[in-house]
Structure formats: structure tokens, C-alpha cells
Amino acid sequence: MLAVAVAVPVTCVPAFAAHSGRSAASGDDDPGATLLPPLPVRLGEGNPCTGPSDETATGVTWSQTALGLPRAQRISRGSGATVGVVDTGVAPDVPSLSGRVTALDGADEDCVGHGTFAAGLIAAAPEKGSGIAGVAPAAEIVALRGTDDRGVPSVEKVAEGIRTAADRGAQVIYVGYVLRTGRTELTAAVAHATERDALVVAPAAPDAVPKEELGPDNKMPEGPYWPAAVPEVLSVVDFGPSGVRQKNAPPAYEPDLSAPGSSMVSAGPQGSGHYIGSGASLAAAGVAGTAALVRAYQPDATAAEVTRRLLDTAYPADTPRADPFAALSVVSDKSEAAPAKPVPAHLPQPADPGPRTRSLVIAAAGLTLVLLVGGMAAVIPRGRARGWVPPGRSADDASAAPDGQR
Missing domain, CATH: 1.20.5 (Single alpha-helices involved in coiled-coils or other helix-helix interfaces)
Incomplete structure (x- = not known):
């Protein structure tokens, strides 16, 4: 069974233009705009792997503007930071990621495409003829598989992926899927990463809910979701161009931050074309990229200090919104350093009264x-x-x- 690919129906993305050999699906009002193929969340049994996209987005997406990336990337581009991507795999031959992907344990094959798409949101470099770029376009990627080849995650794979990414020196670890079980295993895996000073970022809601996971009367589950519910994890929910989540999006469980996650545009698992997708997992990719910017700019900052900085500089909202430029440039009023010990006063001895x-x-x-x-x-x-x-x-x-x- 093929799960819902995106949280909203696929429509034209007004924030960028795309070109292809086909005529525009949006009509005469915007002859340069066309539909991008939707990013699948999972593949049903017997469905072919996600192929290359024939569509290329040429402009800048709304999410890049909302995150203030043109200003933030003048301060940091993520050079020197390594991001672990625990997902469906990452195709290392995608032009926008070429030369910066280390795939472990068979993670160089991405049949679904979700891991490559997320890695592009994190670290894609702009290509000639396209304005699409990741948050940290100079960061390195370590890819690990957290799902089977159909995109179904497992507790064991995600936990092992987190541990391995931390052992391989990832400073930020992105997890692309949520699990409703695995509290013990995933809490231990996050503790392992925390001991190695790695910051784990995960979605606070699923991108889509298969029918077999719906409750009575087709009620969506409400969490908790793992590993996002682990206290040391930075959990993220999505919002759209209007600043709010789609009404039919799965409920989020106690998110720490929000970030753009609707109508997102990134690379597919093959070729240089682009796909469109929506969901909290894609918002989490943006926050993981933001963490990479900060870790590259402040290499001596610990994972806990980076987390505090992202939270302290977030834009005020019902769920605070990640702000990469502020995270890199604002001097926080809340000192993260331990207060200095008071210096004892040395009073002179009383003079001899004689x-x-x-x-x-x-x-x-x-x-x-x-x-x-x-x-x-x-x-x-x-x-x-x-x-x-x-x-x-x-x-x-x-x-x-x-x-x-x-």
C-alpha cells in the first residue's frame, strides 16, 4: 500500500519557478510554473523505486526566505560540520551533494528517496540553473539506514544508526522518521550520542499515517513519538507559508521548535531534478542544518550549548520558530557560562595608633x-x-x- 506522500495535495509552488518539457499545469497565469513530482514517504510492496525527476526548480523557495538563509550563510555555510542522516539512505551521486556523502552499511542506495531529499534540505549546494540550496551547503553527510528499502522504520535500525553516527564523529544527527515504540532502546541510543557531544534532531510528528496505524474512527495517533520524546532530543514540528500547520496534518507531540515543512523542494535520489514534499521530518531537516551552521561557526560549543542557543534565539510563536541568522548573530542575554566566583575583598590592616x-x-x-x-x-x-x-x-x-x- 502506498502511504500518503505529502500532508497536503500537491499543487504548484508559487515561491519558485520550474521548467520541463511539459506544459505548465497551473494554466496561463504562471506559464513558468509547473508541478514537481511528490516525494513518497513509504513505498508499497511491489512499487518501483523512486526515479529521477524531470523537473528542476530554478528560483528560491519560500522556506529559504523564511529561514533567512541568504543572511545566515554569509556568516556560516556549515564547513567543518558533519551531520548524520538516519533515514532511507542517501544517494551520494546527486550533484548537489556530490563529494560530501559518506554512506555506511548499504545506505548509499535510497529506493524511497526520503533520505536524499532530507539530506538536500540539510546540505545541498546550489547548482547551475537552480536556486535550491540546503541550510548548510558546505556540511558533510554521514548516511545510515533507519528503515527497510520500503521506508518502514524499525527501532533497532534507528537506534543503531544514531549510535554509529555518533561514533563516526557526527556533531548533529538527524532522524527522519518517528516510532511509537522503542522508548528504552532509543533513549539509550540518544544517551550514547549525548556522551559523544552529538545533538540529535527528530520530527515531533509523522509526515503521514498509514491506514493500519489509525485508531478507532480513523483517529490519528497523538504520541509520544520516539526518539523525539527523549529529553535530550531537539524535536521539531512543521509550518507552511501562511505560518501555520495544515489542518489535516498528524498531531505533534510536545515539539521544541518549528520550522518550514510544507511544500518543501529538494533533490531526488537520482539526477539533478527536484521533488516536493511536506511534513515534520522535513522541518527537522532544516533545524538539523541550522545546528550544523552553529556548530561550524562555534566549534567549541557543546551540543547542549547549541541546543540552548537555538531555543534562546528562536522567533516567538506558539511553538518557537528556528531562526538561523539569529542563532549565529544574536548575543544572548542568558549567559551559558558558569558565574565567576566572587573575589574576596582585602581590607588593609588597621594602622598602629601610637x-x-x-x-x-x-x-x-x-x-x-x-x-x-x-x-x-x-x-x-x-x-x-x-x-x-x-x-x-x-x-x-x-x-x-x-x-x-x-
């Missing part, structure tokens, strides 16, 4: 002497002038007094 006391005694004695001399200078001349006669008596009275009373 010299000060002696100085005060000497000064007081000097003042007393000055006052005494001043007083004598005023009294002696007057006494001499009066013949030392007390006030109120004349000199004649003094001479008439008996000798004993003078």
Missing part, C-alpha cells in the same frame, strides 16, 4: 603654647603701662598704700 596619638599630643601642646604666648603678648604691655596696678586703682593709690599692702 604615631597618631603622639601627633595629636604634640599638636595640642603646640596649640597651648601658641595661645599662652599670644595671651602674654597682650597682657604684659598693658601691665607695664599701668605699672602693674590692678584695674580700677590709680598709681597714686598704689603709692599711698602701706608697704605691706602694695
Whole structure:
């Protein structure tokens, strides 16, 4: 059975132009626009592998503009960062990824195309005649398979892919599918990656839900989803050009960030043509690319510090929106460094009171002497002038007094 390929019906993408040998499907209003083939989420039994696309998008997509990539990529292009892609595989011969893909354990064959598409959103370099580019167009890719060749994920494959990517030095690990089971195994795999300073990014909702996984009355599952529900994982949900999710999109479970994920354009598993797709997994690819930009620009930052930076600089919304330019350029008010220990104050020892006391005694004695001399200078001349006669008596009275009373 072929699952729904995208969360919304495939329509013309107004944010870019495409060319092909066929006439435009959108009519005379936009003769340069045409439908891109839809990206499958899974392949039914007996369905052929996804082939090359005959359509090439020539302009810049709405998602590139929404993420502010022209400004962000003037600061960092992801050179030196390695992103693990745990998905359906990544075709290493795709021109926009050529020379930058290391595929392990058979992950160089991508029958579905989802892993190659996601890797393009993360790290595709622009090609001549096309403006389509990934978030971190100079990053390296380590591809690992997390699904079978039909695109059905398994707990064991995803867990092993996360571990292997971390062991191979991936600084960011992208997981392209969600699982409703595997809490123990995937939590342990994420812990393994965290110990090796790798940041795991995963979708907080499935891109599409097969009929056999629907609940009673065709109710969609609501999570939790793994590995996104592991606390150390950066979980991501999608939004569209209008800034909101499609109403019929599967419910997301406690996402940390949101990013463009509707009407996304990227490479197919063969050739240089492009596909269109929608879903939370594609939004997670954009956040993984953003993390690669930051890790390349700040190579000494830990995975936890990069996570905090992405969250602190996100654009405010119901679910904060990833902002690559802000993550690279904004100086956060929240210091991630440990506070400096207070320096103890060193007060000088109290001075010896002896010299000060002696100085005060000497000064007081000097003042007393000055006052005494001043007083004598005023009294002696007057006494001499009066013949030392007390006030109120004349000199004649003094001479008439008996000798004993003078």
C-alpha cells in the first residue's frame, strides 16, 4: 500500500519557478510554473523505486526566505560540520551533494528517496540553473539506514544508526522518521550520542499515517513519538507559508521548535531534478542544518550549548520558530557560562595608633603654647603701662598704700 506522500495535495509552488518539457499545469497565469513530482514517504510492496525527476526548480523557495538563509550563510555555510542522516539512505551521486556523502552499511542506495531529499534540505549546494540550496551547503553527510528499502522504520535500525553516527564523529544527527515504540532502546541510543557531544534532531510528528496505524474512527495517533520524546532530543514540528500547520496534518507531540515543512523542494535520489514534499521530518531537516551552521561557526560549543542557543534565539510563536541568522548573530542575554566566583575583598590592616596619638599630643601642646604666648603678648604691655596696678586703682593709690599692702 502506498502511504500518503505529502500532508497536503500537491499543487504548484508559487515561491519558485520550474521548467520541463511539459506544459505548465497551473494554466496561463504562471506559464513558468509547473508541478514537481511528490516525494513518497513509504513505498508499497511491489512499487518501483523512486526515479529521477524531470523537473528542476530554478528560483528560491519560500522556506529559504523564511529561514533567512541568504543572511545566515554569509556568516556560516556549515564547513567543518558533519551531520548524520538516519533515514532511507542517501544517494551520494546527486550533484548537489556530490563529494560530501559518506554512506555506511548499504545506505548509499535510497529506493524511497526520503533520505536524499532530507539530506538536500540539510546540505545541498546550489547548482547551475537552480536556486535550491540546503541550510548548510558546505556540511558533510554521514548516511545510515533507519528503515527497510520500503521506508518502514524499525527501532533497532534507528537506534543503531544514531549510535554509529555518533561514533563516526557526527556533531548533529538527524532522524527522519518517528516510532511509537522503542522508548528504552532509543533513549539509550540518544544517551550514547549525548556522551559523544552529538545533538540529535527528530520530527515531533509523522509526515503521514498509514491506514493500519489509525485508531478507532480513523483517529490519528497523538504520541509520544520516539526518539523525539527523549529529553535530550531537539524535536521539531512543521509550518507552511501562511505560518501555520495544515489542518489535516498528524498531531505533534510536545515539539521544541518549528520550522518550514510544507511544500518543501529538494533533490531526488537520482539526477539533478527536484521533488516536493511536506511534513515534520522535513522541518527537522532544516533545524538539523541550522545546528550544523552553529556548530561550524562555534566549534567549541557543546551540543547542549547549541541546543540552548537555538531555543534562546528562536522567533516567538506558539511553538518557537528556528531562526538561523539569529542563532549565529544574536548575543544572548542568558549567559551559558558558569558565574565567576566572587573575589574576596582585602581590607588593609588597621594602622598602629601610637604615631597618631603622639601627633595629636604634640599638636595640642603646640596649640597651648601658641595661645599662652599670644595671651602674654597682650597682657604684659598693658601691665607695664599701668605699672602693674590692678584695674580700677590709680598709681597714686598704689603709692599711698602701706608697704605691706602694695
